[in-house]
Amino acid sequence: MSVAIENFVKAIYKNDKHDINDTKPGNIAKKLGISNAAATDMAKKLATKDLLYYEKYQALQLTDKGTKMALNVVRKHRLWESFLYKLFDMSLHEIHREAESLEHETSDFLADKISEYLGNPKFDPHGDPIPNAQGEITTTNTAIPLSNTQENKLYIIARLMSDDKEFFDFCAQNGLKFGNQILVSKQFAKNKMTQITINNNTILLNEDFTKIIYVDEIN
Incomplete structure (x- = not known):
């Protein structure tokens, strides 16, 4: 295709x-x-x-056929992102940009080899799930948008759902990384803003960010 x-x-x-x-x-x-x-x-x-x-x-x-094709492309994209991030320590925007091209030139055989080399990861560096070779996503998604979190609770960053360079640059500068822990210190419901603490730094985020940063609560 x-x-x-x-x-x-x-x-x-x-x-x-x-x-x-x-x-x-x-x-x-x-x-x-x-x-x-x-x-x-x-x-x-x-x-x-x-x-x-x-x-x-x-x-x-x-259709089922279309979904299978989409998941195959998504699998290759996210495997390349994981590979480039691991080997070259490229930024989240850079790995997305390069994977956009590489995903179309990758055979199923090579995708399987990359997955095997990486230890068959379940998530890419953005926190997006990686489909398996059968086109199945085997992980359970429990993450919620940062905008829906509760005050004075700890969360783990589970997903950064964007492909915008400025967003990723901001995240990198402030330690907003898949797997990192944050404290939600205040929700400003009227102004649709969320105050968080990460690495002893306090950050105030607007709804543009809190709608695309997903987190899991730490029980």
Whole structure:
């Protein structure tokens, strides 16, 4: 399959699972940086290939075949991110950028070899789950957005759900890293802001950040 097709089904999968936006062609077009007309044309084309269901004005839905393709691309992307992070200590933005290209040039054989080399990781450096070779995600997701946490409780950063360079730069500068512990010291509900303490530093985050930083409570 072409890079364009793989990116299209991956975008539908990710919007469906993670993003606030739904999977209507206009939102997929925005995510991929293409025109609405191009997205609609691609959706119609992929419907004939049994990769998705298309109905005018409705959200796009992947078929089982389309979901399997998307998960295969996602697996390769996240394995490459893990590999580049481990070997070269690249930033979270850098590993995402490089994996965007490498995912399309990687055979299933090489993906399995990378996974084996890394010890078959369950999560990538952003905290995103890595599907196994059968296209299954075997981990249980219990994480919640930082915006939904309670005051005076400890949490572990479970996921950084973004591909924005400035966001990752901010996270790196302030120790906001997958697996690190934070204390939620104050929730400003009216102003939609959250105050946290990490590494003895106090940080005030707005909703743009607290909606895409996911955490697990420490019991």
